Each structure stands twice: as structure tokens, then as C-alpha cells.
Amino acid sequence: MTRRPGWFLAGGLLVALLLAGVVSNVASASPDGLDATAREGCVTDVDGTITAGTCMARQEGEHQLKDSPLADYGIKGIDNPYLSKGLSGVLGVLVTFAIGGGLFRLVRRRGQPAATAPES
Structure with a gap:
């Protein structure tokens, strides 16, 4: 007898939808590891805008899908x-x-x- 993975897939999809729809709103607004590394060596103001320094983040621009x-x-x-x-x-x-x-x-x-x- 083979089991159909329908209930397992439906449960996994439901959990993923709940996490994406609800929990994503309480995610941290702090920079992730890549952003933090790219800002190493920069001087920022209280708003987080880079004002001086030498870091990778000074080279960033708007992405094509903005x-x-x-x-x-x-x-x-x-x-x-x-x-x-x-x-x-x-x-x-x-x-x-x-x-x-x-x-x-x-x-x-x-x-x-x-x-x-x-x-x-």
C-alpha cells in the first residue's frame, strides 16, 4: 500500500503560507549578514545613510527591478x-x-x- 503525500504537502504548504503571511511582518529590520559586511568601513548617520568611509556599500545603486x-x-x-x-x-x-x-x-x-x- 502506498501512501499519498497529499496531507503532508498540504500541511507544509499551510505552514509556509502562515510563516510568509504573518511571521514575515515581525522579521528584523536590521541589516542581514551581507548588508552588514558590505557596510564595514562606512560611516553612517542616525538614519543609516552612508556619509563617509570606504566600504562596498558606497558602490551600490538601484536595482533593475525597483x-x-x-x-x-x-x-x-x-x-x-x-x-x-x-x-x-x-x-x-x-x-x-x-x-x-x-x-x-x-x-x-x-x-x-x-x-x-x-x-x-
Whole structure:
């Protein structure tokens, strides 16, 4: 008897959606490891703006997707920052799940042996 992983996948998806939609709003606003390392050697003011020093972060510029609908961990056009960030996280989880599920099905179908015709 083989078990279908439906309940396990549904539970995992539900947990991921809850984390992305709710817990993401309480994530730290402090710079992560990459940002902190890039700012080593910089002098910043109270707002965090780099004012002097020699560091990697002085070379940074705007990214090419800054005007996209999901730029800066939110959804453009939604004024409530908690709702915007939560929906952006939920959308990211759903897209990732859909792509991963599609790739899994594609690989799984290719790995199945071809059906052989019955002998007469």
C-alpha cells in the first residue's frame, strides 16, 4: 500500500503560507549578514545613510527591478505595509510551490518506464 503525500504537502504548504503571511511582518529590520559586511568601513548617520568611509556599500545603486510590482518585499499599490508584505510573502510561496511541483511532476514522468504492449 502506498501512501499519498497529499496531507503532508498540504500541511507544509499551510505552514509556509502562515510563516510568509504573518511571521514575515515581525522579521528584523536590521541589516542581514551581507548588508552588514558590505557596510564595514562606512560611516553612517542616525538614519543609516552612508556619509563617509570606504566600504562596498558606497558602490551600490538601484536595482533593475525597483519599479516591479513586488519590489522591496511588498506589493506596489497596497498602502498597508503589513498587508503588502504578507501578501507578497504568500504570493512568493505559492509561485515557488507551483514551480517546484511542476518540475517534480515533469521529472517524475520522465523517470517512469514506458508501458509495454501485452504479449499475445
